[in-house]
Amino acid sequence: MNLTSEEKRMLAGKDGGLIREAMKFLVALGEAYNAERMIDISYANVFIVTSFWGEGSLTRDLIEEAVNNGVRVRVPTTSTNWGCGSLFTPDNIWEILEVPSSLKDQVLREKDIAKRLGIIPTWTCTPYLVCDTGWYPKGSYISTVESSAVVYFNSVLGARSNRDCLASFYAAITGKYPAYGFHLDKNRYGAYHFDIQAKVETRLDFALLGIFAGKISAMETPVFTGLRKPRSEGLVELSAAISSSGTISMFHIVGITPEAPDLETAFGGKKPIEKIIVSQADLENVHQHMSEKEGKVDFVCLGCPHYSIYEIKEVAELLDGKKIHKGVTLWVCTSPPTAMFAEMAGYADKIRQAGGIIMSGPNYCPLFGPGKPGPEYAFAHPNYSVGSFATDAAKQAYYAKPNLRAEKIFLGSREKCIETAIIGEWRNN
Ligand code: F3S
Numbered sequence: 199m200n201l202t203s204e205e206k207r208m209l210a211g212k213d214g215g216l217i218r219e220a221m222k223f224l225v226a227l228g229e230a231y232n233a234e235r236m237i238d239i240s241y242a243n244v245f246i247v248t249s250f251w252g253e254g255s256l257t258r259d260l261i262e263e264a265v266n267n268g269v270r271v272r273v274p275t276t277s278t279n280w281g282c283g284s285l286f287t288p289d290n291i292w293e294i295l296e297v298p299s300s301l302k303d304q305v306l307r308e309k310d311i312a313k314r315l316g317i318i319p320t321w322t323c324t325p326y327l328v329c330d331t332g333w334y335p336k337g338s339y340i341s342t343v344e345s346s347a348v349v350y351f352n353s354v355l356g357a358r359s360n361r362d363c364l365a366s367f368y369a370a371i372t373g374k375y376p377a378y379g380f381h382l383d384k385n386r387y388g389a390y391h392f393d394i395q396a397k398v399e400t401r402l403d404f405a406l407l408g409i410f411a412g413k414i415s416a417m418e419t420p421v422f423t424g425l426r427k428p429r430s431e432g433l434v435e436l437s438a439a440i441s442s443s444g445t446i447s448m449f450h451i452v453g454i455t456p457e458a459p460d461l462e463t464a465f466g467g468k469k470p471i472e473k474i475i476v477s478q479a480d481l482e483n484v485h486q487h488m489s490e491k492e493g494k495v496d497f498v499c500l501g502c503p504h505y506s507i508y509e510i511k512e513v514a515e516l517l518d519g520k521k522i523h524k525g526v527t528l529w530v531c532t533s534p535p536t537a538m539f540a541e542m543a544g545y546a547d548k549i550r551q552a553g554g555i556i557m558s559g560p561n562y563c564p565l566f567g568p569g570k571p572g573p574e575y576a577f578a579h580p581n582y583s584v585g586s587f588a589t590d591a592a593k594q595a596y597y598a599k600p601n602l603r604a605e606k607i608f609l610g611s612r613e614k615c616i617e618t619a620i621i622g623e624w625r626n627n
Pocket of ligand 1 (some may be wrong): 502563564
């Protein structure tokens with residue numbers, strides 16, 4: 199790769215051991231993908247999970263040492279959700295989740311490391327709902343973890359990111375990233391054309407469409423026509439669903455995606471691999487495969503990806519004056535900033551009075567994070583199951599069986615999930 203003098207200096211260790219290791223990693227990544235150069239990123243969204251890096255590993259030691267020696271992120275950087283407590287969780291959250299004290303200590307240490315690195319503590323999978331959009335304007339180079347966020351940044355906002363993991367952290371502390379993948383124009387064009395003839399309006403419709411299109415597209419970029427004025431929550435849901443059933447980093451919606459003013463531009467002038475007509479029956483078929491029809495429910499999870507304040511308002515209105523059924527757990531997952539708005543607006547009180555829990559701390563969603571019912575807990579307790587699980591999110595429904603050993607999975611609208619939490623069962627109506 200052609201490196202600038204600044205990049206060579208970092209690689210030579212002149213900015214410290216952690217920056218050297220970060221540049222080594224980014225150069226190796228770039229060489230693996232034949233990148234010719236590094237690009238300057240304007241924003242990063244990272245995992246701070248030191249357990250991923252291994253107890254006592256070189257990198258972890260380096261991070262502790264580097265933070266103590268003043269290493270900080272070089273671009274605006276946010277944190278995705280994993281286990282970090284915030285002000286807005288219930289007081290007894292660690293007990294509710296049965297988090298062992300050693301894991302709690304690790305989580306709190308990670309929170310402290312993130313703070314000292316200068317990372318903005320958003321702790322969310324939807325940072326784009328709470329952060330300054332000026333950090334990632336159309337065409338900007340960014341590096342983000344969390345597959346649904348990658349798709350949303352690329353497809354709705356027109357920023358450029360690959361599906362990153364540790365590379366995002368290294369990009370944040372160097373401000374650099376190898377120029378490959380979805381950073382290059384040539385890799386951003388569409389491959390499959392999905393002509394939507396089904397009614398796609400609600401969040402659930404977008405969930406089903408995402409699962410359908412992700413399975414067919416696999417790793418290629420789909421282009422959608424026939425979608426009219428989607429609400430932002432539909433686009434968030436589509437981003438999450440499509441990156442669950444497929445290894446998708448980007449979609450185009452003609453007339454919505456900044457790079458897709460028309461079909462020809464979305465495909466870069468090439469012919470699609472295939473044109474697929476999406477019918478109502480296709481989406482109903484997906485729904486039938488993903489959701490049981492009726493039965494008792496133990497756990498209802500909303501807020502995947504993390505709800506916006508407007509969605510929390512809708513939940514509060516649906517729960518106003520009602521009570522969650524005895525024995526049913528209702529989680530509403532969101533970011534700490536959004537939870538704060540919900541407190542200020544009185545929505546959080548209404549949800550709590552009904553018996554629901556706003557999750558904005560450790561274990562922001564059941565699929566990740568420390569404690570019960572997360573996968574670490576489920577696999578440490580061979581007989582554990584989350585029970586019957588209802589959600590309005592395709593991603594939760596997609597992973598609840600393998601991650602949480604859900605007995606039954608119900609996927610439906612937000613209204614249906616809340617009705618279920620109140621009556622304790624999913625009815626076939
Ligand atoms: Fe976010 Fe968890 Fe869903 S991280 S996208 S709420 S699976």
